Amino acid sequence: MFDLRTMVGHWSWGLMEDEGWRKGPWTAEEDRLLMEYVRIYGEGRWNSVARLAGLKRNGKSCRLRWVNYLRPDLKRGQITPHEESIILELHARWGNRWSTIARSLPGRTDNEIKNYWRTHFKKKIKDNSDANGKAKARLLRRQQFHQQQLQQQQFNPMDMNKIMALLEERQDKNNNNNNKLEALSSSVSETEKKQNITNFYSQTAENEQSLISELNNTGFVVPEMLNEGLDVGWDMELGGYPWQWQL
DNA sequence: AAACTATCCAACCGCCTATAA
DNA sequence: CTTATAGGCGGTTGGATAGTT
Numbered sequence: 001m002f003d004l005r006t007m008v009g010h011w012s013w014g015l016m017e018d019e020g021w022r023k024g025p026w027t028a029e030e031d032r033l034l035m036e037y038v039r040i041y042g043e044g045r046w047n048s049v050a051r052l053a054g055l056k057r058n059g060k061s062c063r064l065r066w067v068n069y070l071r072p073d074l075k076r077g078q079i080t081p082h083e084e085s086i087i088l089e090l091h092a093r094w095g096n097r098w099s100t101i102a103r104s105l106p107g108r109t110d111n112e113i114k115n116y117w118r119t120h121f122k123k124k125i126k127d128n129s130d131a132n133g134k135a136k137a138r139l140l141r142r143q144q145f146h147q148q149q150l151q152q153q154q155f156n157p158m159d160m161n162k163i164m165a166l167l168e169e170r171q172d173k174n175n176n177n178n179n180k181l182e183a184l185s186s187s188v189s190e191t192e193k194k195q196n197i198t199n200f201y202s203q204t205a206e207n208e209q210s211l212i213s214e215l216n217n218t219g220f221v222v223p224e225m226l227n228e229g230l231d232v233g234w235d236m237e238l239g240g241y242p243w244q245w246q247l
Numbered sequence: 248a249a250a251c252t253a254t255c256c257a258a259c260c261g262c263c264t265a266t267a268a
Numbered sequence: 269c270t271t272a273t274a275g276g277c278g279g280t281t282g283g284a285t286a287g288t289t
Contacts, residue, residue, distance in 0.1 A: 025257070025283095047274065059274065064258070067276095099277060110277075111257080118279095119254055 022056040026065055030055060034062055035070055068109045075107025079116050087113055088121075 022030075037053035043066065046059030055062065079087070083105055090101040098110035098117075105113065 023259075044275085060260095060276095061258080063275070068257075096278065114278075115256055119256085 020056065021050075021058045021061070023061070026069075030057065031065070031070060034065060037062075038066060038070075068111050073107055074109070079108070079112075083108065084116075084120075087117060091117060091121075 026034075033053045033055050034049065034057075037049050037055070041048070041052060046063040046066075049055050049059065049062040050057060057065075086104060087101060090104060094100050096114075098114045102108055102110040102113050
């Protein structure tokens with residue numbers, strides 16, 4: 001009736017049928033059937049595959065397999081440094097819109113780009129954003145402490161809402177600057193492109209400085225504390241991304 | 248040599264949207 | 269107009285493999 005070894009193997013891969021559909025890794029035979037289906041009927045109408053090709057896979061699974069693996073126009077092999085620079089550039093502009101990014105990289109899938117970005121860059125950025133969050137909390141704590149002291153000394157009270165709003169504003173500013181990046185990165189030469197992007201992030205650094213000035217204008221005068229918090233955000237680009245190319 | 252860690256990547260899931268019924 | 273379905277997308281998982289201690 002059942003071969004225990006097969007069952008164990010299938011359970012570990014989640015291959016046991018779910019409402020009649022097979023799951024898990026595709027076999028060579030399944031690939032053959034799917035390719036044959038596309039050859040005859042073309043792409044799309046994925047839910048017909050089970051009926052017309054005799055595959056026990058649901059439409060989503062078939063589409064995914066075709067799009068990410070079987071499509072003949074797929075580019076195999078490692079992501080090139082050129083492709084990597086495009087990924088970084090477009091991710092800075094669009095964020096996690098992988099399918100949008102993939103349209104600029106012929107033969108690469110959104111899944112591939114997503115996987116690449118996550119393994120190469122996500123951790124660093126997460127670490128930094130964690131640090132950013134911690135810095136923010138630390139800032140808040142110290143502000144509260146400092147406020148008490150100021151009140152005791154009868155100084156002007158600080159506008160905490162304004163300070164926090166300014167910190168929130170940083171992200172918005174970065175987003176707006178991405179429009180500039182789009183124009184800057186249109187140059188043909190690779191060197192020029194890298195130079196432009198590096199300049200762009202230098203500009204962002206200047207924006208950070210103007211933000212610090214604004215914060216100072218609120219009457220908030222603990223520079224070493226501010227820099228500690230704000231530098232983390234900038235490090236996200238400098239340390240997390242390889243923005244500083246060797247030109 | 249073994250244990251541990253990091254990276255790679257195929258495939259899944261849930262959510263969303265567009266379109267057909 | 270509403271509902272059902274297919275397809276698309278981004279996030280996540282987990283096994284395989286490579287690299288390090």
